[in-house]
Amino acid sequence: MQLLLIQPATKQVQDLGTWPPTESTPLPRPEAGAFYWLSCERSEFEAQLAAVQPLLLSLCGTPLVDLHISDLLNAHIPSTFDYTSDYDVLVFRRLDLPQTKAPSTTKGLPTAPVGFAVFDEILLSVHPSACPVREHYLQRLLSPAGTFPEKRSAGSRLPPSSADLMLRQIDQMVDGYQSLRRDMAKQIDGWQMALLNPKSRFNDWAEVLQARLGLHQLDEICEDQRSAVQDWIDSLDGWSSEDSSKTARRALELLRVRSRDVLEHIERVIHHVHRMEQSAEAAMQMHFSAQSNRANDIMRTLTTLTAIFLPLNLIAAVFGMNFDVLPLVHKEDGFWWAMGAMGLIGLVLLVFFWRRRYIEKDSLLGNND
Numbered sequence: 140m141q142l143l144l145i146q147p148a149t150k151q152v153q154d155l156g157t158w159p160p161t162e163s164t165p166l167p168r169p170e171a172g173a174f175y176w177l178s179c180e181r182s183e184f185e186a187q188l189a190a191v192q193p194l195l196l197s198l199c200g201t202p203l204v205d206l207h208i209s210d211l212l213n214a215h216i217p218s219t220f221d222y223t224s225d226y227d228v229l230v231f232r233r234l235d236l237p238q239t240k241a242p243s244t245t246k247g248l249p250t251a252p253v254g255f256a257v258f259d260e261i262l263l264s265v266h267p268s269a270c271p272v273r274e275h276y277l278q279r280l281l282s283p284a285g286t287f288p289e290k291r292s293a294g295s296r297l298p299p300s301s302a303d304l305m306l307r308q309i310d311q312m313v314d315g316y317q318s319l320r321r322d323m324a325k326q327i328d329g330w331q332m333a334l335l336n337p338k339s340r341f342n343d344w345a346e347v348l349q350a351r352l353g354l355h356q357l358d359e360i361c362e363d364q365r366s367a368v369q370d371w372i373d374s375l376d377g378w379s380s381e382d383s384s385k386t387a388r389r390a391l392e393l394l395r396v397r398s399r400d401v402l403e404h405i406e407r408v409i410h411h412v413h414r415m416e417q418s419a420e421a422a423m424q425m426h427f428s429a430q431s432n433r434a435n436d437i438m439r440t441l442t443t444l445t446a447i448f449l450p451l452n453l454i455a456a457v458f459g460m461n462f463d464v465l466p467l468v469h470k471e472d473g474f475w476w477a478m479g480a481m482g483l484i485g486l487v488l489l490v491f492f493w494r495r496r497y498i499e500k501d502s503l504l505g506n507n508d
Contacts (some may be wrong), residue, residue: 140191143155144174144298145173146169147296150297155167155175158191175261175262181268182268183269184212195258199260206221210254212265216252216266218366219366220374227255228257229254231364232363232364234248234250234319251270259300262304262305266321305505307397312402320411323354329405329488330346331419331422450488454477454481
């Protein structure tokens, strides 16, 4: 577990090292508006719970309740939000993929929960092992030398409160889902081109099914995230009565703006997921419709050719009868008269069916395969 003291007024970040410390040293006295950030992995939080609770009691005057402790330790909990009169608890599931591995819709969507306990004086965050979000913000806050110059962009300034720091980390998690949606869109677009290509023989139906299941899973994850963030936004309405100063009202309004921005990003992912589901379904329907039309064209061509050769088979059957007296049988040019009549009948029928559009050039030449 690593403990930081973030002082937005002086733009300083003090690294207090691992917690609990090896020696009993008092915590530095924070300035007005400063807060602590205690970040840890889930296994560390479980092992050091006996040291975390006294720290929260000394800084905030209240420890975590048992129900919230179980939520923070639960690796299978969905995104959720809960609160007490002293602190808020928000659990948000993030993609749990290696940074060197591209997301894939066919292998499922591994996710892991990140838990936040938001106090006024401290932010407690519980991450899965090797969480890149935690490492990113630790490096960002501690470099260079924990100082954030005033001339930097607004996105690089120190978070003014523990709640703002939590929202920044959640926003980065949502960005991972937005990157995933782009990869999924590319994969589905490739399948659409293969499904709509009449010359292709599409056989990746298992991949398409797994992709649709992945889209459903992503939709459920995002719905839980939206519900949790919406509950968090609703809880902000109760903060206005705590401090009515102009500075506090402005900070609360900025917090609401950032919360709504996170919610809008989640809704954008949900909207894109629904659109990808509709695109995949439409491509499949168009594929089956094209295959049905192709089969109809083949059957129409075969039926037309059969109709052309039926009179010819009739003539051949008549002349194949075992009768001694048949017209043209005993004539030297009878064979050629019969062949000419059969060719003329076939040609007339072919022209007739062609004019009626029962057969087409592409069907006869096989260009529609």
